Amino acid sequence: MNRLLLGFCALALAGAQPLQNRILIARSADGINWQRTNIIFCDSADVPDAVRGPDGRFYVYYQGLWDPFRDGIMVAISPDGITSWERHQVRIPGAETWPGKPCDPDIILFGDTFRLYFTGDPTNDHNPETYSAVSLDGWNFMLEPGIRFEVPNWPVLDPSLLWTGETLQYFAGGAAPYANWHAHSIDGLNFLRQPDVMIDSLMFSNGLALDSGYRFYGFRNMPPGGIKSVFSADGGTWTLEPGWRLQIDSTNPLEFRYVKDAAVVRTDSGFIMCYVTRKRDAAVEENRPPGRFRMRATLLPKMRLHSWAVGTSLYDISGRHVPRLQPGPNSTRHLSPGVYFIRSAAGPVTKLILLR
Numbered sequence: 001m002n003r004l005l006l007g008f009c010a011l012a013l014a015g016a017q018p019l020q021n022r023i024l025i026a027r028s029a030d031g032i033n034w035q036r037t038n039i040i041f042c043d044s045a046d047v048p049d050a051v052r053g054p055d056g057r058f059y060v061y062y063q064g065l066w067d068p069f070r071d072g073i074m075v076a077i078s079p080d081g082i083t084s085w086e087r088h089q090v091r092i093p094g095a096e097t098w099p100g101k102p103c104d105p106d107i108i109l110f111g112d113t114f115r116l117y118f119t120g121d122p123t124n125d126h127n128p129e130t131y132s133a134v135s136l137d138g139w140n141f142m143l144e145p146g147i148r149f150e151v152p153n154w155p156v157l158d159p160s161l162l163w164t165g166e167t168l169q170y171f172a173g174g175a176a177p178y179a180n181w182h183a184h185s186i187d188g189l190n191f192l193r194q195p196d197v198m199i200d201s202l203m204f205s206n207g208l209a210l211d212s213g214y215r216f217y218g219f220r221n222m223p224p225g226g227i228k229s230v231f232s233a234d235g236g237t238w239t240l241e242p243g244w245r246l247q248i249d250s251t252n253p254l255e256f257r258y259v260k261d262a263a264v265v266r267t268d269s270g271f272i273m274c275y276v277t278r279k280r281d282a283a284v285e286e287n288r289p290p291g292r293f294r295m296r297a298t299l300l301p302k303m304r305l306h307s308w309a310v311g312t313s314l315y316d317i318s319g320r321h322v323p324r325l326q327p328g329p330n331s332t333r334h335l336s337p338g339v340y341f342i343r344s345a346a347g348p349v350t351k352l353i354l355l356r
Contacts, residue, residue, distance in 0.1 A: 018046045018063050018071045024254060025082060026246065026273040031208075031215060031264065032229070034246055034273060038254060039082065041274050045074075047104050047158060048263040048274040049206060053077075054112045058265060059138055060274055061090070061105035061116070073105045073118065075139050081265060081272040088139035090116070095131070095143050099124035102131070104158040108168070108188065114138050115188055117148060117159045127152075130159045130172060132189070149183055149191045156181060162207030164214050164235025171197065171204040171216070178222070180204050199230055200240050206263045217245060217273075219260035227262045227275060246275060256280040314342055 023041040026034045041048075041060065048062040058081035064074040066089055073090040095102050100121020108115050114135045121128040129150035133141035148170075150156055155174040162169045170183040170191055178201035183191035197204070202218030213233040220226060226247035230238040246259050257278040264273045314322040322335070 018065055019044050020279055021046045021276050022254070022279050023048055023062060023274050023276055026275060027270060028273065029270040031210070031271045032241070032243075032245065036246075036249070036252070037082070038252070040254065041085070042076070043279070046276055047205075047261055048276065049106045049160075050081075050263040050265040050272070050274055051107045051109060051114075052265055052267075053114070053138060054109065058272070059107065059114075060263065061107050062263075062274075063103055063105070071103075073102055073116075077138065081267060090139050090141060092116075092118075092133045092141045092143050095120060095122070095133070098122040100126075100128050106159045106161055108161050108163070110134075110188060112136065114141075116141055117161055119157055119159065127155050129156050130170075144189070146189070148189065149181070149193075151175075151181060151193075158203075158205075160204045160206060160216070162214060162216065162235075163209065164232070167235060169207065169214075169235055173203050178202075197238065199238060200228060202228055202230070202240075204230075205261045208264055208266060215241075215264075217262040217264055219258075219262065225258050225260070227259055246273075248277070253280070312342060 022043045023045045025037045025039040025041050027037055028034045042062065042064055044065050046063045048060055050058065050060045053059045058078045060076045060078075060081075062074055062076070063071055066072045066074070073092075074087060075090055076085040076087045078085045090102075090105070092102055098120055100119075102118045102120050104119040106117045108117065116133045116135065117130055118133070119128050120131045127150075130148040132144045132148050134144060135141040149159070149172065151174075157173040159170060159172045161171075166186060168185040168188055168191075170181075170185065172181040175181045175196050176198075179196040179198040180203065182194040182197045184194055185191045199218075201220050201222055203221060204216050204218045207214060207216040213231060214235050215229050215231050216238065217227060217229050220228070224247070227245040228243075229241045229245055231241050232238045245262065248257070248259050249255050255277040259275050259277050261276040262273050263275070264271055
């Protein structure tokens, strides 16, 4: 999901899906100055998070394609964080049938136990919350009861967590423009909300402990975009570090439009970053003439057949692509009631309200 809900209708459609993004790998000796490896971690993926597991291997969680028509949380495991990736679909029984399916993974270790924090919307009220699940192997998870963090009548998106001493710091998107929800926990289950955090319009994406303190990486959803970082000596006060960690390289054929969502993990000799960019061949909206992106609303009774033109795409309220849409008559039997958006290759964006 997108971390920032500003101009929600437009953003939900403009935001890329895993199919449109790729994750690349960069390396650094100090966590500040980064060198691109031009290694593609995954060519259809989004919102990564990384950790070094109890076995010393590197685990990268991300939103990827389970099959050509369905995306979900996945994990890739590597002995060195660069090569020889072993990939698994992340299973969370009890959450896989939610209308707002698990997405936006963030992983925290509790001893030898993996705790996965993720975005979900089990009631389909379009105000998702943060949930959690635990695992011993890193891909077969057990859903934990209750909600980890919510804000009534507001979306809570894409959690990012970090231990700072005995306090688990929690940040998430969906707050006021360019701000992060913020909360503390001492057990990883019960979170106490803190004042929202806004630093240089950064959406916090991944944090890690350093010898001298703590660092969070974030990215900007507004120009000039790119990846920056903030530092805290004690986990209490965060200060913007000078410069950019990465900005888009327009000469690099692997990068396009943005670099964002840095997931950083320490190695024995430095740091590895998995970061997101747009695939150039997936950029459909960039070349549209101004003024073509407009909205109109359509009411459609549930179960009705609706005819779609060639090149039409359907998206749900979170901006996620709804698969199996074919030209010609289509049944809405498999869709939940709610708000959808129709985007045609040569026409306006239509807001579709599917009734019960």
